[in-house]
Amino acid sequence: MVNRITIKEIARKADVSIGTVDRVLHNRGRVAEATRDKVLKIAKEGNYSSNVMARHLKLNKTYRISVILPEENNYWLMLKEGIEEGCEEFGQMGFTAGYCFVANDGSQAMQLNQILDSDADGFIIAPSAFHQQTDLLSKLREKGKPYVFVDSNIIDAGQLTFIGQDSYRSGVLGACLLHDKYLSDYEIYITTFSESDIKEQIIKNRIEGFRSYFDENQISHVNIHEVNLEKDQITADDFLNVLLKHENPVHLFIPNSKTYKLAEQLIQFKETNQLRVVGYDLLQSNLRLLNSGTIDYLIHQKPKVQGYLGMQSLYKNIVLKTDVPLHQYMPLDIINKENVMYCQ
Amino acid sequence: MVNRITIKEIARKADVSIGTVDRVLHNRGRVAEATRDKVLKIAKEGNYSSNVMARHLKLNKTYRISVILPEENNYWLMLKEGIEEGCEEFGQMGFTAGYCFVANDGSQAMQLNQILDSDADGFIIAPSAFHQQTDLLSKLREKGKPYVFVDSNIIDAGQLTFIGQDSYRSGVLGACLLHDKYLSDYEIYITTFSESDIKEQIIKNRIEGFRSYFDENQISHVNIHEVNLEKDQITADDFLNVLLKHENPVHLFIPNSKTYKLAEQLIQFKETNQLRVVGYDLLQSNLRLLNSGTIDYLIHQKPKVQGYLGMQSLYKNIVLKTDVPLHQYMPLDIINKENVMYCQ
DNA sequence: TCACAAAGTGTTAACGTACACGCAAAATAT
DNA sequence: ATATTTTGCGTGTACGTTAACACTTTGTGA
Numbered sequence: 240m241v242n243r244i245t246i247k248e249i250a251r252k253a254d255v256s257i258g259t260v261d262r263v264l265h266n267r268g269r270v271a272e273a274t275r276d277k278v279l280k281i282a283k284e285g286n287y288s289s290n291v292m293a294r295h296l297k298l299n300k301t302y303r304i305s306v307i308l309p310e311e312n313n314y315w316l317m318l319k320e321g322i323e324e325g326c327e328e329f330g331q332m333g334f335t336a337g338y339c340f341v342a343n344d345g346s347q348a349m350q351l352n353q354i355l356d357s358d359a360d361g362f363i364i365a366p367s368a369f370h371q372q373t374d375l376l377s378k379l380r381e382k383g384k385p386y387v388f389v390d391s392n393i394i395d396a397g398q399l400t401f402i403g404q405d406s407y408r409s410g411v412l413g414a415c416l417l418h419d420k421y422l423s424d425y426e427i428y429i430t431t432f433s434e435s436d437i438k439e440q441i442i443k444n445r446i447e448g449f450r451s452y453f454d455e456n457q458i459s460h461v462n463i464h465e466v467n468l469e470k471d472q473i474t475a476d477d478f479l480n481v482l483l484k485h486e487n488p489v490h491l492f493i494p495n496s497k498t499y500k501l502a503e504q505l506i507q508f509k510e511t512n513q514l515r516v517v518g519y520d521l522l523q524s525n526l527r528l529l530n531s532g533t534i535d536y537l538i539h540q541k542p543k544v545q546g547y548l549g550m551q552s553l554y555k556n557i558v559l560k561t562d563v564p565l566h567q568y569m570p571l572d573i574i575n576k577e578n579v580m581y582c583q
Numbered sequence: 584m585v586n587r588i589t590i591k592e593i594a595r596k597a598d599v600s601i602g603t604v605d606r607v608l609h610n611r612g613r614v615a616e617a618t619r620d621k622v623l624k625i626a627k628e629g630n631y632s633s634n635v636m637a638r639h640l641k642l643n644k645t646y647r648i649s650v651i652l653p654e655e656n657n658y659w660l661m662l663k664e665g666i667e668e669g670c671e672e673f674g675q676m677g678f679t680a681g682y683c684f685v686a687n688d689g690s691q692a693m694q695l696n697q698i699l700d701s702d703a704d705g706f707i708i709a710p711s712a713f714h715q716q717t718d719l720l721s722k723l724r725e726k727g728k729p730y731v732f733v734d735s736n737i738i739d740a741g742q743l744t745f746i747g748q749d750s751y752r753s754g755v756l757g758a759c760l761l762h763d764k765y766l767s768d769y770e771i772y773i774t775t776f777s778e779s780d781i782k783e784q785i786i787k788n789r790i791e792g793f794r795s796y797f798d799e800n801q802i803s804h805v806n807i808h809e810v811n812l813e814k815d816q817i818t819a820d821d822f823l824n825v826l827l828k829h830e831n832p833v834h835l836f837i838p839n840s841k842t843y844k845l846a847e848q849l850i851q852f853k854e855t856n857q858l859r860v861v862g863y864d865l866l867q868s869n870l871r872l873l874n875s876g877t878i879d880y881l882i883h884q885k886p887k888v889q890g891y892l893g894m895q896s897l898y899k900n901i902v903l904k905t906d907v908p909l910h911q912y913m914p915l916d917i918i919n920k921e922n923v924m925y926c927q
Numbered sequence: 928t929c930a931c932a933a934a935g936t937g938t939t940a941a942c943g944t945a946c947a948c949g950c951a952a953a954a955t956a957t
Numbered sequence: 958a959t960a961t962t963t964t965g966c967g968t969g970t971a972c973g974t975t976a977a978c979a980c981t982t983t984g985t986g987a
């Protein structure tokens with residue numbers, strides 16, 4: 240990186256003007272084949288790469304990043320925080336971000352069209368923000384605008400990169416946290432709620448991973464139940480009664496961020512049944528339950544870091560023009576009462 | 584950050600030349616009091632901050648960062664990796680790093696003097712690299728060079744920032760991971776080795792935190808033992824026998840990265856005693872023991888991220904000239920077999 | 928043969944900053 | 958009164974890149 244060759248030097252070595260070198264390097268034609276080859280050879284030998292500072296100074300361009308998120312809750316605001324941090328760091332390069340929280344009603348299409356019209360230079364998208372079908376992505380592809388997926392992925396959708404967890408493995412981890420070797424027979428309840436399609440898929444993966452742990456390790460003293468409270472039309476109180484009726488001890492795996500929806504029931508559950516509760520995501524409400532000892536472990540996705548990495552990826556793509564890996568898997572963070580205070 | 588006022592604009596508004604504005608902003612004198620005030624007022628109103636790109640382009644300066652680490656093992660090489668990543672990202676700004684692994688013999692002073700003479704622009708230092716007393720830090724302070732501590736801290740030593748864990752809280756976490764509510768009386772062995780002063784302090788903090796967990800939660804069915812294998816002159820095999828003789832089940836807390844030194848004994852221990860082993864740091868050898876199920880949890884400090892943050896902090900200080908927090912605490916990462924593959 | 932396009936190349940002015948230099952006016956010294 | 962220094966300020970150039978523009982030379986069609 241140090242002592243890189245400059246256009247001026249290439250020009251001198253090739254005995255042409257910097258204008259010609261520029262035309263060669265930028266493929267804007269009208270250069271004799273022989274000259275072209277000579278310049279390219281020298282550039283390659285000198286390991287030329289354009290000076291980002293100088294280019295940015297000349298172009299004096301600002302880059303607007305449009306961020307598309309589902310709702311303005313605690314979780315997504317943490318992601319936003321990370322993006323803001325990125326703006327601060329890449330602000331010198333002229334990076335700014337604008338946010339759109341997509342409404343879950345008829346106005347989604349209109350909102351997304353507005354975003355398209357605003358013509359940003361890059362996008363950070365949480366796919367679960369798409370409450371209905373959309374052709375936003377294909378339009379972005381047509382325009383050649385880079386977009387990054389955070390939190391959840393869509394396979395082969397032309398994204399620059401995906402930043403998030405491997406949901407299958409996070410399920411395996413959840414299982415491991417609920418595995419008790421010394422306990423004789425015990426029950427595990429997997430509790431879900433109905434969600435949007437994309438989230439549904441993530442939760443399916445988590446559950447698959449969760450079950451695979453017990454299958455692959457041939458653990459048979461565990462009885463796994465799966466309950467979708469909304470689909471099965473069970474109230475939280477009824478569910479609590481089901482849990483308490485068991486003679487065996489009971490563990491709980493809640494493969495979504497909505498643990499808080501069972502808050503009151505969980506507190507009661509914990510009073511009589513000392514077994515573990517594993518949930519997802521450090522929402523404010525979940526944090527309270529963690530601190531009070533109601534939730535034992537949360538699997539955390541570091542939304543703030545996701546946001547930061549999203550900005551960083553766009554910076555690398557747009558400004559540095561370097562490659563970005565297609566998958567940037569976030570660590571599967573285990574959070575409990577004792578390490579939550581240093582959790583990013 | 585966007586649409587910042589430029590020197591030229593300030594000059595126009597103040598009805599002076601850019602040279603005068605420059606003299607004011609850089610305090611290089613020979614400006615009339617009245618002019619000075621006028622320029623400063625306009626600069627402040629326009630929220631002036633110098634354009635880092637332009638300045639860097641003009642100065643065309645490269646920054647050399649000198650990295651001082653204890654030894655070239657797995658752990659510190661991960662930290663180096665993070666620094667290299669930072670070099671890549673800030674390479675456009677002319678950042679490069681050079682490494683010095685300090686020998687643990689008489690040549691330390693000579694090595695450190697060489698580093699001083701090489702006259703780098705910033706330093707990343709793992710304080711445990713100082714095997715003997717040194718006045719390197721005071722010399723760096725005299726020269727006004729910024730230095731960052733990673734891994735372990737020295738209080739009030741003039742560092743730009745410290746990047747690492749809160750060792751006390753990490754001990755608390757370790758205790759939590761070894762806390763079994765349903766077990767009747769059981770034993771916990773805290774196993775240490777002799778270390779350099781600075782590391783000794785960290786380990787003392789971890790143990791203090793560890794013990795405080797059981798004290799504060801008034802947990803009395805746990806008997807905690809502390810053994811320094813080197814000081815107490817106990818061989819690993821003898822230690823194993825001590826563990827196996829207990830009638831109560833036994834947990835192990837090894838508050839340093841040297842779990843691997845007990846590898847064979849631990850494997851035997853695990854065969855008869857199914858209780859948990861908690862260690863520190865994802866060394867290659869510890870990783871093997873984790874994957875084989877011998878170690879249950881490792882508390883991980885993300886050395887790679889520490890390295891990256893070190894470079895980032897120096898970049899922010901040297902180039903952006905922004906403030907950096909004095910403490911940047913790393914998360915207390917819980918690593919087990921199931922999440923180790925996505926661990927940074 | 929001339930006009931005029933096309934191909935191939937060079938020149939130049941920015942972007943915002945830093946800093947050396949120069950020049951006038953005022954202040955001081957001789 | 959003249960010489961010299963000091964004070965206050967403006968000018969110009971360079972960093973590396975981009976892109977508009979201008980200039981030659983050759984090719985093409987009427």
